[in-house]
Amino acid sequence: MGELVQTYNNLINQLPTSAKSLVRIAVVLLVSALIIKLANEFITRFLFMPNRDRIKIDENKKKTLASLLKSIVRYVTYFMAAMNILEILGINTTSLLTAAGVGGLAVGFGAQNLVKDIISGFFLIFEDQYNVGDYVELAGVSGIVDEIGLRTTKVRDFGGQFHIIPNGEIKLVTNHSRGMKRALVNINIAYEEDLNKVLKALEEVCQQVKEKREDILEGPSVLGISNLGPSEVVVTILARTEPMQQWSVEREIRKAVLEKFGKEGIEIPYQRIVYINKQSKGEVQ
Numbered sequence: 321m322g323e324l325v326q327t328y329n330n331l332i333n334q335l336p337t338s339a340k341s342l343v344r345i346a347v348v349l350l351v352s353a354l355i356i357k358l359a360n361e362f363i364t365r366f367l368f369m370p371n372r373d374r375i376k377i378d379e380n381k382k383k384t385l386a387s388l389l390k391s392i393v394r395y396v397t398y399f400m401a402a403m404n405i406l407e408i409l410g411i412n413t414t415s416l417l418t419a420a421g422v423g424g425l426a427v428g429f430g431a432q433n434l435v436k437d438i439i440s441g442f443f444l445i446f447e448d449q450y451n452v453g454d455y456v457e458l459a460g461v462s463g464i465v466d467e468i469g470l471r472t473t474k475v476r477d478f479g480g481q482f483h484i485i486p487n488g489e490i491k492l493v494t495n496h497s498r499g500m501k502r503a504l505v506n507i508n509i510a511y512e513e514d515l516n517k518v519l520k521a522l523e524e525v526c527q528q529v530k531e532k533r534e535d536i537l538e539g540p541s542v543l544g545i546s547n548l549g550p551s552e553v554v555v556t557i558l559a560r561t562e563p564m565q566q567w568s569v570e571r572e573i574r575k576a577v578l579e580k581f582g583k584e585g586i587e588i589p590y591q592r593i594v595y596i597n598k599q600s601k602g603e604v605q
Contacts, residue, residue, distance in 0.1 A: 344408045352401040359393040383452035384468050388445055391469040436488035441470040449493045455564055457494035459485050500537050501566040503559040505573045508552040510589040515553065519544075521584050522555060525576045533572060535565040540573060552589040 367382045445468060450456045454465050456475065463477035473490065475483045509518050519542060526540040540559035547554035557577075561569045581588060 341408050345405050348401050348404045348408070352397050355397050356394055359397075360390050363389045363393075384445065387452055387467045387469065391471075395470065433486070433488060437471045437486045440487035440490060441468075441473075444468070444473070444487055444490065444493075450495050450497070454495055454497040456496065457492075459489045459491070461485060497563040499563070500560040501563055503536075503540070503561050503566040503569040503573070505540075505557045505570050505577075506546065507555045507557065507577055508549070508589055509555055510587045511551070511553060513553075513586055515545075517584070518555065518586055521580050521586060522557065522577065525573065525580050526557060526559075529559075529569070529573055529576050533569060535562040536569060537561060540569075 363386050367386050444450070450458075450465055450468075452465050452468060455463070456465055458473060458475060461475050461477060461483045463475040463481075463483065465473065466476050466482070467474040469487075471487060473485050473487060475485060477483065507522065509515070522542045526542060529540055530536055536559050538560035540557050543556040543558050545553055546556040557573055559566075559569055559573070578588075580586075
């Protein structure tokens with residue numbers, strides 16, 4: 321290692337004075353980029369290596385921890401690189417830091433939002449309010465958390481839009497990925513149908529779906545008649561599922577109901593259009 325440093329210094333000393341600073345700055349930037357890349361790869365491999373028994377952490381928590389560690393490495397590396405570049409340019413960083421301390425009050429007013437974002441980020445992360453991969457509502461934005469950093473949280477909504485939200489603007493967190501979720505399906509039945517036959521068919525559908533899906537925690541069960549419409553009787557089916565699986569379970573129930581009704585000959589009401597032809601007076605019948 322010492323020989324490598326000596327060789328580097330010898331090569332630098334052979335360069336023209338005007339080029340020495342540029343080469344050193346380029347080396348600092350290259351080394352910084354390499355450090356960030358290697359650190360990111362190490363963090364990813366350490367946390368997500370297959371068959372790693374000693375890390376008993378939920379997958380989403382691993383993603384959150386990886387995002388946080390990468391963010392810390394990136395900011396620390398940027399800071400060290402900036403200090404080295406200033407030293408290369410002949411600026412005394414010790415004096416600069418002292419001056420920054422003296423002028424910190426003035427700078428602080430301009431950096432209030434930055435400090436606020438970072439402090440809020442620490443609380444969001446360490447209070448485990450949400451993790452990468454959670455479906456959340458933050459600052460008026462709904463979507464899946466893509467990345468959590470010290471300063472910002474990145475969320476992708478269901479339309480594909482990517483939102484970068486400063487942590488300091490997050491006042492209320494609604495996390496839809498915690499606890500059991502409700503899958504609710506309303507089935508419309510024609511008044512002409514035998515209600516007992518319909519309810520029996522729906523019970524069979526519920527049992528069929530329950531045996532098929534492992535992500536259903538409670539139910540599904542037929543709650544009974546929930547509404548009487550102008551042309552239909554509404555029967556409601558309810559289930560409790562694992563987070564983010566409620567919509568899939570609802571689709572599964574609807575599909576199973578449609579297939580069951582087709583086999584049993586049970587009619588689902590649909591809109592009918594009746595045409596009335598009024599004949600004018602005096603027209604021969």
